Amino acid sequence: MRLPTPLKLCTFALAISLGLSACDDNDSNNTTINTSNYNFNRIASFPVCSQLDLNCNVDDETAAEIVAASSDGMTLVYTDSPNQSIGFVDITEPSKPKAAGKLKMSGEPTSVAIKNNYALVGVNTSADFINASGKLAVINVSSKALLGSIDMGGQPDSVAISPDGKYAAVAIENERDESVTDGALPQAPAGYLMIVDIQGEPTTWKARKVDLSGIAALAGGDPEPEYVDINSNNIAAVTLQENNHIVLVNLVDGKIVTHFSAGSVELDKIDVKEETPALITTNGSLNAVAREPDGITWLSNELFATADEGDWQGGSRGFTVFNTQGSVVFAAGNSMEHQAIRMGHYPDDRSKNKGNEPENVESATFDTNKFLFVASERSNSVFVYNANTASQPVLKQVLPAGAGPEGVLAIPSRNLLVAASEVDARDDVIRSVINIYRYEDKAATYPTISANDDANGNPIAWGALSGLAAAQDNNTVYAIDDSFYQQNRIFKLDLASQPAKLSVAAKISDTNQVLAKVAVTNVDASAKATDASRKDVFDSADLKALINADYTVNLDPEGIAVASDGGFWIASEGSGTVGDSKYPVNSANLLLNTNANGVIQQVIPLPAELNAVQLRFGFEGVAEYNNKVYVAFQRAWSKEANPRIGIYDTISKTWSFVFYPLDAVASQNGGWVGLSDLTSLGNGQFLVVERDNQGGPDAAIKRLYRIDTNGVTAGATLKKTLIRDLLPDLKATGSPVMEKIEGLAILANKKVLIVNDNDGVKDNNGETRLINLGTILP
Numbered sequence: 001m002r003l004p005t006p007l008k009l010c011t012f013a014l015a016i017s018l019g020l021s022a023c024d025d026n027d028s029n030n031t032t033i034n035t036s037n038y039n040f041n042r043i044a045s046f047p048v049c050s051q052l053d054l055n056c057n058v059d060d061e062t063a064a065e066i067v068a069a070s071s072d073g074m075t076l077v078y079t080d081s082p083n084q085s086i087g088f089v090d091i092t093e094p095s096k097p098k099a100a101g102k103l104k105m106s107g108e109p110t111s112v113a114i115k116n117n118y119a120l121v122g123v124n125t126s127a128d129f130i131n132a133s134g135k136l137a138v139i140n141v142s143s144k145a146l147l148g149s150i151d152m153g154g155q156p157d158s159v160a161i162s163p164d165g166k167y168a169a170v171a172i173e174n175e176r177d178e179s180v181t182d183g184a185l186p187q188a189p190a191g192y193l194m195i196v197d198i199q200g201e202p203t204t205w206k207a208r209k210v211d212l213s214g215i216a217a218l219a220g221g222d223p224e225p226e227y228v229d230i231n232s233n234n235i236a237a238v239t240l241q242e243n244n245h246i247v248l249v250n251l252v253d254g255k256i257v258t259h260f261s262a263g264s265v266e267l268d269k270i271d272v273k274e275e276t277p278a279l280i281t282t283n284g285s286l287n288a289v290a291r292e293p294d295g296i297t298w299l300s301n302e303l304f305a306t307a308d309e310g311d312w313q314g315g316s317r318g319f320t321v322f323n324t325q326g327s328v329v330f331a332a333g334n335s336m337e338h339q340a341i342r343m344g345h346y347p348d349d350r351s352k353n354k355g356n357e358p359e360n361v362e363s364a365t366f367d368t369n370k371f372l373f374v375a376s377e378r379s380n381s382v383f384v385y386n387a388n389t390a391s392q393p394v395l396k397q398v399l400p401a402g403a404g405p406e407g408v409l410a411i412p413s414r415n416l417l418v419a420a421s422e423v424d425a426r427d428d429v430i431r432s433v434i435n436i437y438r439y440e441d442k443a444a445t446y447p448t449i450s451a452n453d454d455a456n457g458n459p460i461a462w463g464a465l466s467g468l469a470a471a472q473d474n475n476t477v478y479a480i481d482d483s484f485y486q487q488n489r490i491f492k493l494d495l496a497s498q499p500a501k502l503s504v505a506a507k508i509s510d511t512n513q514v515l516a517k518v519a520v521t522n523v524d525a526s527a528k529a530t531d532a533s534r535k536d537v538f539d540s541a542d543l544k545a546l547i548n549a550d551y552t553v554n555l556d557p558e559g560i561a562v563a564s565d566g567g568f569w570i571a572s573e574g575s576g577t578v579g580d581s582k583y584p585v586n587s588a589n590l591l592l593n594t595n596a597n598g599v600i601q602q603v604i605p606l607p608a609e610l611n612a613v614q615l616r617f618g619f620e621g622v623a624e625y626n627n628k629v630y631v632a633f634q635r636a637w638s639k640e641a642n643p644r645i646g647i648y649d650t651i652s653k654t655w656s657f658v659f660y661p662l663d664a665v666a667s668q669n670g671g672w673v674g675l676s677d678l679t680s681l682g683n684g685q686f687l688v689v690e691r692d693n694q695g696g697p698d699a700a701i702k703r704l705y706r707i708d709t710n711g712v713t714a715g716a717t718l719k720k721t722l723i724r725d726l727l728p729d730l731k732a733t734g735s736p737v738m739e740k741i742e743g744l745a746i747l748a749n750k751k752v753l754i755v756n757d758n759d760g761v762k763d764n765n766g767e768t769r770l771i772n773l774g775t776i777l778p
Helices: 012-017 335-342 514-522 541-546 727-731
Strands: 039-047 067-069 075-080 085-090 098-104 108-115 118-124 134-140 145-151 156-161 167-172 192-197 206-211 225-230 235-240 245-250 255-261 264-270 284-290 296-298 303-307 319-323 328-331 358-366 369-376 381-386 394-400 405-411 416-421 433-440 449-451 465-470 476-481 489-494 500-507 557-562 568-572 590-594 600-605 619-625 628-633 644-649 654-659 673-682 685-692 702-708 720-725 741-746 752-756 770-774
Touching (some): 039 394, 075 405, 118 156, 134 156, 134 167, 167 235, 192 225, 192 235, 225 296, 303 369, 335 381, 335 394, 335 449, 358 405, 381 405, 394 433, 465 673, 476 557, 514 541, 557 628, 568 619, 590 619, 619 685, 720 727, 727 770
Parallel strands (some): 465 557, 465 741, 619 673
Antiparallel strands (some): 039 433, 067 075, 085 098, 108 118, 134 145, 156 167, 235 245, 358 369, 369 381, 381 394, 405 416, 465 476, 476 489, 557 568, 619 628, 628 644, 685 702, 741 752
16 A cells, blocks of 8 residues: 555554554655555544533433545544534544534535635535525634534535635535425425535635526426536536436536436335334336436546435435436446345335435545445445446455444545434433444454345345354354244354354244243233134234244244254243333243254243233343243333342253342443343353443443352342443444343353344344454353
């Protein structure tokens, strides 16, 4: 790699990343390194809430939407719409970004671009959808002072600066009111493009308007420019998203060079249905889907790429490369959908809409390699493509992002990539973040799990992993999905591959009607009749929800253990709390034994007196040792001080219980502390996951404890020994700390694995981290 000569910064970390023994100006800027093994890896996540409070102990909604970098690459500037401000982040040490202040705007900032020391910020000051107004604010990046503004006459949505620094182009959208006529066009006022001549001092800058009316076939009288990018010939490419149109404008004279429809696509082998519980399938198709592109970026002076997000009637779930004549030279088809499924990032609750929803695109050259970056808003990912052959981009890797990545920015001079994610909801354990990635000579660290294809050649769908169990070898673990998905499955993870390869070991099924016979006792009288045949069982709506027509089941598996009989033990958490009208009881906590093919052999309920006081925080982890099965309850029931660990004796067929002493709540945001998985260490000892229900800056307790059941009588409280504080391990991923560490396994070589539950990408960034902690046991 040849380091860029304008950059005169060398840190120890940078030297190490380049394989150099020390920083030397004479050598580092003239050292060529083979970059074939280089990848982008996340090195930090900056929580936007830290601008308001260093520890993010605030409920206020913040957001980082569009982000730009100072000319030296040391400062990020981002738009924060909820706070009507722009924020500054010091990335002198990119792995340790620091809040550097914010500046209040007199309206909603929508976009930002930087020329030299000037940040140009589009600010929406509209009173309503009809009375649109806005301005281009000019900020001194160093002093963080407002220098002045230029009237835009309407609502700005995107700002770009030409490579030669002579022009700024501002897309004035004048967006429609989606509550009027179901959001259909036309809705006045029309949008347009503003060109600002930005040579000289800001006080001399002048704006010119380019009328875009009457060119689109769809609602041509109401153009709504969405995004703009400029090539080195000073040609601006502008997306009219709602009009499904693209315009090329010469910024020198303000004339339209050409324009054309973005067209439509045919999609097959995608998911177009939204079920509850979720079910990801790849047997759907869509015809003549309008692309309705959002973000746009030039790949060369002849080719550009669009993120085909879709709006009121479209969305191709991919991206497209066009030439300047308007011809499609590459279309992603269903590939982004399939890759999101493969990585466990597919948002099933968006299947009827726009799927993974590509939002924005960016392109840049790192050393001699051209890359295209596509931000996927709903799968919360950044897709990285090698675009050395711009007409045939090739997927290189996919990066995890925060929830709702909107802005993506390459900083090649520092070998950095930045993604700004706008979703912020403390109650949902999501904070808006700016993710920072480094282009470095290391293997890709994400994903940690990737699915194999099914028998039809489509990726196996997965997510919401809620338990781990080790096989007898060092390369196999099993996992399960929880109640977010129907047709619960047991997954097999092959650790010999990196990332681990996921396949379906078995679907949990009730072929022998074992579950039906147990569950029928808890449903209505008609199903309790003497005839417990399949037909009568399925006369019960409750059992229809529990057992599908193909005998697969819809449970809430939270724990899995390899059984001594060659099958599996599954802990299924009950739904609801007795006496709680908000969370009524819909199912009981059940311990299930299946054979190796997932067919249920036994179903073991709790004693009736415990079912009578059920709390919705029930069964979690499960483990077997010496003819007994141990099940962790997540939280304490019936006003008890601590949660139970149930012990089921497989010989006597009886339950006994001991209590686990939880740590006190330690999060600045309160919440609760409970148990997740547990696994046997042998000799009556177990390793247990104890965690709080907090994530990101609020996370305080993610720990592994060892417990010893030897000599502990029923009803007694266990003692525990801290084995590992997991917070440093979780922070080392560069991600905000994940809330739900729900899987734990110990391989035959004594290495310890953990995995988190990504909640099926619902109110979650979808990231799944399978982490090998090594041989940490004493």
